[in-house]
Amino acid sequence: MVLKPVAVWIEKERLNGNIVRCLTIILRSRGCYWNRCLMCGYKKDTSKDVTLKDLIDQFNFALKRLSGVDVVKIFTSGSFFDSKEIPKEFRSFVYDALTGKIRKLIVESRPEFINEETAEELSSLEFETEVGIGLETADDFIREHCINKGFSFEDFKRSAKILKSHCVKVKAYILLKPPFLSEGEAIRDAIRSIKAVKGLADVVSVNPTNVQSGTYVEKLWFKGLYRPPWLWSAVEVLRNAEIDAICDPVAYGKARGPHNCGRCDRDVARAIREYSLTQDASVFDGLNCSCFKLWERVVELEDYSRIPLALIHV
Ligand SMILES: [Zn+2]
Secondary structure (H helix, E strand, O other): OOOOOOEEEEEEEEEOOEEEEEEEEEOOOOOOOOOOOOOOOHHHHOOOOOOHHHHHHHHHHHHOOOOOOOEEEEEOOOOOOOOOOOOHHHHHHHHHHHOOOOOEEEEEOOHHHOOHHHHHHHHOOOOEEEEEEEEEOOOHHHHHHHHOOOOOHHHHHHHHHHHHHOOOEEEEEEEEOOOOOOHHHHHHHHHHHHHHHEOOEOEEEEEEOOOOOOOHHHHHHHOOOOOOOOHHHHHHHHHOOOOOEEOOOOOOOOOOOOOOOOOOHHHHHHHHHHHHHHOOHHHHOOOOOOHHHHHHHHHHHHHHHOOOOOOOOO
16 A cells, blocks of 8 residues: 655745745654654654655655755654664655755754764755754753753754754754743743754744644643643744744644634734745734734733633634
């Protein structure tokens, strides 16, 4: 049987200041060996018995849409360089298939799989490469106790330096609003984290938490002890980002995703996506909604309430 990818789609992507076509491929793999992060529900996209042939079949299926594409993103719900999850033979197959056809390849990995060997694997390719690392926050306490990520800022730093020394680009994922943080703490943590990765990462991807099935965050959410961040918070973080920052507010406007009042969500999410492509903060200037004032109050008061305020659409 031919296994198909979890998802394949074409989207716009920023490449050296231009907007180009990007093919994003989510492969079903054995999944992330760590699998303990409190907000992560990607286990549902994995299967323990995925073989090398299955990976190749999925990739070949996605390649049918390669025409006119400049950037390819391959995500596995785990680590591209964990050879137990993604065999080296598969990685070589990918590199060969893309050589001469694209300008940039983006993959993801936890820092423990990044070393001289993997960095050389990427730097030997003729196209540009980038590795996304789920740092989530520069704060070790929050990363350990509110996310259960299992690595330190030093680990991130080490892997980012190795990649940079081989001219491989680094993208740091910053989680906007890990559980147990107030809205204001979440904003401040994300802004501080972006500042901390300046010089280590080429770009940050600000990822507003969404409530995924079967996660610890979902348990909190069911009890009214967690609310995904406001879209206004994402805007605030992007406005204060000192390096290139992108944000795709997955599930925006839904109770499980980042949301405002329900009336302005679409416009604010559109501006966030526009900013991601242009890095032009003026896209936020026209945004206006009566819920902005409520958000300001929430940011102020949640530091004291310690439980989410304005849980429902108002
Ligand atoms: Zn609103």
